[in-house]
Amino acid sequence: MRRLWWVVAFVVAVLSTLTVVTAATVRATVLSPAFHESVLDEQDAYDRLYNEVLVDPDAAPVARELLAGLAVPEAQITSNIKLVLPPDTVRALTREQIRAVVGYLNGDRDALDLSVDVRPVLNNLNDLAHTYFGDLVAGLQDRSEPDFDRFTADLSAALRDVSEGRAPAGLPSLPLTPEQVEQATDAVLRVLPAGQRAALRPEIETALADGDVATVLAAVAPAAVSDRTRDAARQLQAVMDGGTWDLTDTLAASGNDLAALHRLRPYTAVGVGLVELLAAVLLVASLVALWFLGSTRPDRRLTRLGRPLVVGGVLVAVAALVVRGVTGGRVVDPPAAWPASLARLVDDVQHGAFAHITRTALLAALVPVVAGALLLGAGHYLRVRRPGSLPARRIVGFGAGAAAVAVAGMVVVPLVAGPAAPRVCQGQGSAALCDRPYDEVAYLTSHNAMSTTVDRFIGPLQDPGITAQLDDGVRALQIDTYRWERPDEITARLADSDFTSAQREFIADAVNRFNPPRDGLWLCHSVCRAGAIALVPTLREIGDWMRAHPTEVVTLIIQDAISGQDTEQAFAEAGLTDLIHTPDPDPAKPWPTLGEMTDSGRRLVVFAEQADGPADWYRNFYRYGMETPFAFRSPDAMTCAPHRGGDDHRLFLLNHFITIDGGSRLDAGTVNARRFLLDRAHRCERERGRPVTFVAVDYTTIGDAQGAVAALNAER
Structure with a gap:
């Protein structure tokens, strides 16, 4: 009878070990939103969505069907896809679906409801x-x-x-x-x-x-x-039912009814954590029973504790490898109708997820195997030890401690080994940038960011509004602050502007016909009669975007025609003082990393071209930074010569746009091309001895300036 109880305790210990490790692995991977987010980032899923899937010719029929009737050709949808469907929107929508699936599996949700709010996308169509x-x-x-x-x-x-x-x-x-x-x-x-x-x-x-x-x-x-x-x-x-796209029905219609998730839920919804806890209790109880059943010799007791732990750990490892081999690292088979690029992405994500699950299970299984091996080794030592060596009481205590550590380790190790939620800085999964100092990162910079087609500026230098620019990857904004000019100030202001002669004549003639002067502080391009947006509401808009994107660092470089006191008051009225970073008074001192800035919450950097204070956060850019010339009339004329700020500062502004009586949209197609921009940035970095910090361009949606900036950061 005693032998029977020993066998029962042994089997319970093995099965409990298997259950604890499996449950801990599932909880740390399949049932963790952070795990799924990490796998997507590891596979560059968001970049591949834009660079491979959405530009795949096989995906064109879907785009045509969804966008039929828009006053925009298909080629424009493709070239400006990040304006319609910003990366941050895709990331947020994906996280919503991950939470829905994980909540369903955990039993927090009664039904699997995969619905996407497409209203942000529809709002971008304008x-x-x-x-x-x-x-x-x-x-x-x-x-x-x-x-x-x-x-x-x-x-x-x-x-x-x-x-x-x-x-x-x-x-x-x-x-x-x-x-x-x-x-x-x-x-x-x-x-x-x-x-x-x-x-x-x-x-x-x-x-x-x-x-x-x-x-x-x-x-x-x-x-x-x-x-x-x-x-x-x-x-x-x-x-789409008022702006909601039901993915559950769409997947079911394509032959993927998510049956695997429905079959899995009865086992996960009861509470994997509860199963894990009960299994851990049973494991401890069975180990205690094994300790007291059979011989009372210390060496045999330790051996009885070690064997089930080793067997249970080995079974977990074998099971993990068998499951990986049988499934081939796949749960969903992409339908044949899917574009090949999308099928590859789904397969890569699945294989990446299975690789992480297998690795986590093997590491967790190693804990009971190592602990069991130590117990077996301790038992063997007691049998063969010589007189005068370590007392048996100490060795038995060591064995009991090893067993306790094994039980705790099987629960904790999967949580540590499983991939954590990715720490992202500057969008699109750039986790590596979090450890980079602010002055060693390249930022896509929107020259005259407020002068947009959307806001009906005459001679606009950008097309989308400021929020859309931020959505599209811009992380530094060059803006001009003004008070509305009086009619008698128009002539002098126009003479110093970069408008064409026809635009100057039109603005001068229009002064008394429409667009009368207005009070307050404004963002204008040379002349407020040629277009203006209110300063404080725009700053508030930037603050709202930053609070919705807590891992982003944004820089404002202000061409200031208003006082530093007025600027400080405007930022206070906009509620931005809690976001503003204060640079070190010594421009030569190292800058903090992006991670340190996001952790502090102080991640809005504000520079002026003229002022230097009075607020301690409002510093003159040319104390901290240097630049290239900016009045280039052709791509061939672009140089890297020192301009304002000298040649020895930590921040480096690359003025990369053509000005021929205003911005040149046609030349933007040349200078914003990825290869052209990278070649000039590399040349200027060699000549000036500092990495380029701000890449300032007109028409950020033309060319691939964002891709060039991403390449600069990847090279570093």
């Missing part, structure tokens, strides 16, 4: 329409027409083309009488909703009187395109 429109206007060429009737007809045709997402073949040009201006204005306004016509009439009349048809389109087409885009977005919302 910005994309403006981005596309900016490209259209930039490529238009003037041509003369002989009579007013032909002018009006061609103008109407151009408006129809733009509002339907097509580039006009050209623009009509003809001096108009005041009566003809009124007639042409009426024709132009007919393409707009009635409620928007009165506000735009003064601007259109002024532009037509000057023969400036491009400005007419710049004023009218965004509204027309946006209206069509909103209609298409509403259609998508109707299809």
Whole structure:
């Protein structure tokens, strides 16, 4: 009978060891949201989504179906995909699905509801329409027409083309009488909703009187395109149940009904932690029983404790390897209809997850094997020890301690060995950047970030608004602060601006026709009459974005035409003082790492081009940084010569844009190309002896400046 109880205790100890290790492994991996997030980052899933899946020709039919009816061609969707579907949005949506699945498996949710809120994506479609429109206007060429009737007809045709997402073949040009201006204005306004016509009439009349048809389109087409885009977005919302996409039904329709998760849930929902605890209690009880059953010799008691631990650990290791071999590291078989790039990504993620689970199980299994081996070794030592060696009481105490450590280790080791939630700095899974000092990281920088097509600036240098720029990977914003100029200040201000002569004439003529002066602080590009957005609300918008993205460090470089006191008050009114980092008073001192800045919460760095205080966080950029020249008229003219800030500072601003009476959208396609930008950055780093910090470009959505900046950081 005693022998039977010994066998029962031995079997219970083996099975308990197996259960504890398995439950701990499952809890630390399959039932941990951090595990799934880590696997996705390890496989570069988010980068591959943009660089491989969304540009895969096999994925085009899906894009066409979802985006049918938008006033934006498919090529523009592809080239500006990060504007429509920002990486941070994808990461947030993915985490929601991970939490839904893990909650279902843990029993926290009664049903597996995989639904995606696509409203953030739909809201970005309006910005994309403006981005596309900016490209259209930039490529238009003037041509003369002989009579007013032909002018009006061609103008109407151009408006129809733009509002339907097509580039006009050209623009009509003809001096108009005041009566003809009124007639042409009426024709132009007919393409707009009635409620928007009165506000735009003064601007259109002024532009037509000057023969400036491009400005007419710049004023009218965004509204027309946006209206069509909103209609298409509403259609998508109707299809997707008011902005929600039910992935559960979609997966079921594709043959992946998630049956494996449903079969697994009865075993996980009862509480893996509870099973683990009960198994640990049974393991301790069975080890105690083995201690007292059979011979009372210390060496045999230790041996009885060691054997089931070794056997249980070996069984776990064998089971883990068998499961990995049988499944082939796959749970879901991608349907044949999926694009090959998506199928590869899903397979790689599955194999990565299985590799982590197997590794965690093997490490956890090693704990009872090592502890059991130590117990067996201690028992053997007691049998063969010589007189005068360690007393048996100490060895028995050691054995009991080893058994206790084994039980605790089987619970703790999987939690330590399993991948933790990735620590991300500067978006898109850049965990390595967290340990990099602020001044050794490259940041995509938006030159004149406030001057956008979306906000209807004349001669815009960016297309999307500031929040969309941040969503799209911009991490430094060059902005200009102003008070609204008086009419008598316009001439002098225009003379120093980089507007074309036609734009200067248009702005001067428009001073008393529309856009009257306004009080307060503004973000303008040279002249507030050419476009302005309020400073404090924009700062508040930046703060809202940063609080929604707690791992991001953002820099503002302000061309300041207002006082330091006014700037300090504006930041206080916007509620940003708790986010602002204060640089060391000594510009030569090392900067903190990005991780240290995010941990402190002080991760908004603010520089001025002119001021230096009075706030201790508001420092003059050229005390801390240096730059290249910025008045380049062609890509070939770009140099790395020292400009403001000298040649010996830690921060390095690379001015990388072309200015020919304003920004050059066409040249942006050349200088923002990944290879061109990288070649210049490398050349300037060699010549100046410092890594490039801020890569300032016009039209951040053109070319691949973001890819070049990512490559610079990867090289370092």
